[in-house]
Amino acid sequence: MKKTLVVMAVVTSLFFCTGLFNGAQAQSKTPYKIGFIVPLTGYLSWLGEYMKKGAEVKVEMINRAGGVNGRPLELVSYDDQSLPETATRHAQRLISRDGVVAMMGTGTAVVSGAVSSVANKSKVPAVIQSGYALSDKETFTFNNAHPTDFAISRPMMYFQKKGISRVALLMPIGPLGELGSGIARKHAPTYKITLVGEEKFDVKAPDVTTQLAKLRTLNPQAIMAFTTGEPAALLARNMAQMGMNIPLVVSHGNATPGFLKLVAQTPGTVIVPSGKIMATETLADTDPVKKVVVEFSRAYQAKYGEPANYYSGQQADAVALIAEGLRVTKSDDPVKLRDAIENTKNFPGCNGVYNMSPTDHQGTRTEDMILLTIKDGKWAVLD
Amino acid sequence: MNEFSTLVQFFFSGLTSGSVYALIAVSLVIVYKVSLLICFAQGEFFVIGALTMVTLTSKGLPMPLAFACSVLISAAVGALVERFLIRPIRDASVGSLIVMTIAISLALRGLALLIWGKESKILPPFSAGKPIGVFGATLQPQVLWIIGITILVLLVIWLFFEKTTMGVAMRACAENRLGASLMGISTEKAAFLSWAWGSGIGALAGMAVAPLLFMQYSSGVMPMVKGFIAMSVGGLASIVGAVVAGYLLGVVEAYTIGLISSQFSDTIVFTLLIIVLIFKPSGLFGATRSREV
Amino acid sequence: MRRLGRYWWIILLLFIALYPPTLGGMSAYKSGVLIFVGIYIILAVSLDLLMGFAGQISVGHAAFFAIGAYVSGILTAKYGASPVLALIAGMALSGAVAWGVGRPVLALKEYYLAMATLALNEIIVTLIIGLQWLTGGASGLRDVPAFSVPGFSFDNHVHYYYLVWAMVLLVVGSSVAVARSPFGRTLIAIHSDETAAKTFGIDCARYKVRAYVLSACYASLAGSLFAHYMGFLAPDDFGVMTSINILVMLYLGGIGTIYGPALGAVFLKLLPEFTYQFQDYELLMNGIILIVVLVFMPRGLFGILTGIKERVFARSAR
Numbered sequence: 001m002k003k004t005l006v007v008m009a010v011v012t013s014l015f016f017c018t019g020l021f022n023g024a025q026a027q028s029k030t031p032y033k034i035g036f037i038v039p040l041t042g043y044l045s046w047l048g049e050y051m052k053k054g055a056e057v058k059v060e061m062i063n064r065a066g067g068v069n070g071r072p073l074e075l076v077s078y079d080d081q082s083l084p085e086t087a088t089r090h091a092q093r094l095i096s097r098d099g100v101v102a103m104m105g106t107g108t109a110v111v112s113g114a115v116s117s118v119a120n121k122s123k124v125p126a127v128i129q130s131g132y133a134l135s136d137k138e139t140f141t142f143n144n145a146h147p148t149d150f151a152i153s154r155p156m157m158y159f160q161k162k163g164i165s166r167v168a169l170l171m172p173i174g175p176l177g178e179l180g181s182g183i184a185r186k187h188a189p190t191y192k193i194t195l196v197g198e199e200k201f202d203v204k205a206p207d208v209t210t211q212l213a214k215l216r217t218l219n220p221q222a223i224m225a226f227t228t229g230e231p232a233a234l235l236a237r238n239m240a241q242m243g244m245n246i247p248l249v250v251s252h253g254n255a256t257p258g259f260l261k262l263v264a265q266t267p268g269t270v271i272v273p274s275g276k277i278m279a280t281e282t283l284a285d286t287d288p289v290k291k292v293v294v295e296f297s298r299a300y301q302a303k304y305g306e307p308a309n310y311y312s313g314q315q316a317d318a319v320a321l322i323a324e325g326l327r328v329t330k331s332d333d334p335v336k337l338r339d340a341i342e343n344t345k346n347f348p349g350c351n352g353v354y355n356m357s358p359t360d361h362q363g364t365r366t367e368d369m370i371l372l373t374i375k376d377g378k379w380a381v382l383d
Numbered sequence: 384m385n386e387f388s389t390l391v392q393f394f395f396s397g398l399t400s401g402s403v404y405a406l407i408a409v410s411l412v413i414v415y416k417v418s419l420l421i422c423f424a425q426g427e428f429f430v431i432g433a434l435t436m437v438t439l440t441s442k443g444l445p446m447p448l449a450f451a452c453s454v455l456i457s458a459a460v461g462a463l464v465e466r467f468l469i470r471p472i473r474d475a476s477v478g479s480l481i482v483m484t485i486a487i488s489l490a491l492r493g494l495a496l497l498i499w500g501k502e503s504k505i506l507p508p509f510s511a512g513k514p515i516g517v518f519g520a521t522l523q524p525q526v527l528w529i530i531g532i533t534i535l536v537l538l539v540i541w542l543f544f545e546k547t548t549m550g551v552a553m554r555a556c557a558e559n560r561l562g563a564s565l566m567g568i569s570t571e572k573a574a575f576l577s578w579a580w581g582s583g584i585g586a587l588a589g590m591a592v593a594p595l596l597f598m599q600y601s602s603g604v605m606p607m608v609k610g611f612i613a614m615s616v617g618g619l620a621s622i623v624g625a626v627v628a629g630y631l632l633g634v635v636e637a638y639t640i641g642l643i644s645s646q647f648s649d650t651i652v653f654t655l656l657i658i659v660l661i662f663k664p665s666g667l668f669g670a671t672r673s674r675e676v
Numbered sequence: 677m678r679r680l681g682r683y684w685w686i687i688l689l690l691f692i693a694l695y696p697p698t699l700g701g702m703s704a705y706k707s708g709v710l711i712f713v714g715i716y717i718i719l720a721v722s723l724d725l726l727m728g729f730a731g732q733i734s735v736g737h738a739a740f741f742a743i744g745a746y747v748s749g750i751l752t753a754k755y756g757a758s759p760v761l762a763l764i765a766g767m768a769l770s771g772a773v774a775w776g777v778g779r780p781v782l783a784l785k786e787y788y789l790a791m792a793t794l795a796l797n798e799i800i801v802t803l804i805i806g807l808q809w810l811t812g813g814a815s816g817l818r819d820v821p822a823f824s825v826p827g828f829s830f831d832n833h834v835h836y837y838y839l840v841w842a843m844v845l846l847v848v849g850s851s852v853a854v855a856r857s858p859f860g861r862t863l864i865a866i867h868s869d870e871t872a873a874k875t876f877g878i879d880c881a882r883y884k885v886r887a888y889v890l891s892a893c894y895a896s897l898a899g900s901l902f903a904h905y906m907g908f909l910a911p912d913d914f915g916v917m918t919s920i921n922i923l924v925m926l927y928l929g930g931i932g933t934i935y936g937p938a939l940g941a942v943f944l945k946l947l948p949e950f951t952y953q954f955q956d957y958e959l960l961m962n963g964i965i966l967i968v969v970l971v972f973m974p975r976g977l978f979g980i981l982t983g984i985k986e987r988v989f990a991r992s993a994r
Contacts, residue, residue: 040501040955040956041496041501041601041956041958041959042601043599043601045496045501045599045601046501046502046503046599048501049501049502078952079952079955079958082912083912083913084816084906084908084909084910084912084913085712085906085913086948088708088906088908089705089708089709089712089948089949090952092704092705092708092709093705093708095704095705096703096704096705096706096708097703097705097706109815109816110814110815110816110910110912113815113816113818113908113910114906114908114910116908117818117906117907117908118907121907122704132815135818135819137819173645173646173805173814174805174814175813175814175815175816175910177814178808178813178814178815179815199645200645200646201640201645202648202649204605205400206399206400206403206592206595206596206606207396207399207400207595207637208396209392209395209396209399209521210392210393210396210397210637210640210641210645211640211641211645212392213388213389213392213393213396213520213641214389214641216389217386217389229503230503230596230597230599233597234596234597241514241521241523242392242514242520242521243514243521258502258503261502261505262503262505262597265505421787421790423920468967468971471971472970472971472974474974475970475974476931477786478727478733478923478926478927478931479927479970479974481923481927482923482924482927482928482966482970483967483970483971485920485923485924485966486924486963486966486967486970487963487967488963489959489960489962489963489966490959490960490963490964490966490967491963492959492963493957493958493959493960493961493962493963494960496956496959496960497956497957497960608794608916611791611794612791612795615787615788615791619787619788646806647802647806649798649802650798650799650802650803650806653795653796653798653799653802654795654799656791656792656795657777657781657792657795657796657799660781660784660788660791660792660795661780661781661783661784661792664783664784664785664788665788666788
């Protein structure tokens, strides 16, 4: 019995601690707070880093230009560790304690699912960036990343042009692979492509030559592997080891300096679908996104001493979309903000020109993507 | 590309993964053999070894020197961890000790994050050269290096534990703690050295396999779980058993992926593990002695 | 003081009951944190029954957490079943799985048992990912509805807070009762000396399996509560790391005391609410805090508390 008394005392004091701790923060009315949920630790932390830099640069650019409606933007960033439970807690904290007007970020489909669930329950708009496919019920969620649909049909478009018709799929076990596999099957007939076979692989496996050997017996002319980062680089390396000299298409998440470093020394053709931000110098002056892309790239280069990449551009677009929504509504009401973002029209960003509607919460088109490959250790435009 | 060369490629793939699992299993067994503790921080030594080597070679140190330095640094970290974190609570229950190793692994991973950042690093293979082709299948030369290093490690461990006074004393500690301490053998010193050995070999494993993988601060978790499996199939305290089980695991995995299903390969491998444990509770290579320990 | 000691639970109950309207300020964030704390208390206490009392180590407790969550999620989201029925179905399935694998697996000892339970956890997770048509696969299961009983829906976070904490009290209370019952004492006997227990004619395997089934059912309950609160399930939350976290809660709090693991769960789930602001230093901070607790409190948080209390009472008695 005495033991229990002590337990109670500690539990109580802990609860009081949280109460005090949470009560201490002051609410400042001036800035618009934007909640930002990113993977800063865990296996996708490198990605979170690019997202964070992109968001910071864009927020600085907007604030330097006088903010939105005379009020500055403020980022409140939390690390989701790529875990849905952690993301849920952060999303709740952002909404009910930090009082954000909108949320953005994520990067992985599972974290997007968790954040979207909270956003729709609490009726606060969330502009996410991942391969997460939105359902009709998720009226408060936007996904401004190029959807997997584009990233798969864009290379298929190129294959058709080049007369490549036999393609094998090598998909990671995980959300990206599931999505990629389904969409590839859907689009293949449109571009007269035969899918000769499909294998799965564990993204943490140290070797994938088994799957490659199996696929090789089917004589594919190209391999599509919807995977990001280290596993994508490992595939390229294993293919080089086996002397498989056919193009490897990986996910659009790979257009980063980090991935470039991983595969620069590997022979073979790696194709990465990406956005125009990766090829600023080749953009025509008439291109509607040129001004936005060039200005952002310049600011990014100035701040971080490295060229802007696909992820940072995508994140900057999320900031811009929220800022534009705030500018239009001139209010802190999340429902009105949602409506404003939903009605965004002809809005140029790094990922293309956004045209949102109640049925399209993504906004860009397949043609807004380009295909990259690696030449002499540098990104080069393939198509 | 005939059927046969595909089957050989499956084997090579298994050999490659297996070489990773086997070496890390050895480092787990070393610590277990002497201190009867399964160390959950072993994956971190794996990472620390590899990343230290990346840093040292990028600073221009020649490969062999960088290799030796990284092993020594990791061994020193392991020994310090034992001295200052494990020894103070060595009388606690085994469970508390395991939880302590989990806490240590968190702290070391956090430290690695601060030191080396988040992006993956590449370590070049120990020898340049084209993949080796046999019957139309290919194997990376680095795998031969790993196998060679594994054999060398086994030899050194054998020499140490069989031929040196200190080694024999450490073995005595594992077999009979009280008896060893009565005979004037310091169990403290034995545990200290076993941690140094364990983390040194863990680091060695990391360095040897790093050219096959991409290393970042959290890369140690997967190989460690596979190392646990190899270790228990091998009979916990048997070093040779752990090596054999490690390669077996790699090869079984590869053929499961190749011939049955790449989607359910892990389900099948883990089910096999449970079956092996149930029918052979002390592992495939478990000596009766180790069961008493 | 003594009287206070006897009626401590009334104060605790009052505190739990009054927290949201007073300190919590009905905030979704605070009740959210406490809902997760509550769910993990159930998990930790259920594992304590198995490990602390029956002495059977498990590094795969999240397997049952996952079964509960997914049975509830699938039945309610895809087939429109009543959440109460789904919760019971989850417990039944978890119990059945525990009963099925219990006898052969619990015959194993120590590290081998740990490996086998770890493998069980991995099998469940890989099945969830593999059976995509049923579970939503790695992409996750969406649109799990709020928990409801006929005539009332717990769609408000404060309502859900009360539901979860009612379950916490139920699980903790029944676990204490189980621990003090003849069944619990038999488990302790088996734990301390299985051979001796056998010579007394106790069917050890049967008792161990029963403890496993009970523990699995409680974990499944936690899973169901988790599913309805999250509204979205993904296998990432049920991996071996989750099992290890529950294990850490047990030893952090003090194994075999029921209250200790509960305390461990409170500590470990509240810790990130303070350390998240360290950003890149968070991992290191969490590790160091755990190390400090373990070095200075080898008997766990609960042990240190009872230690202090003994000293206080000894002084007041003098």
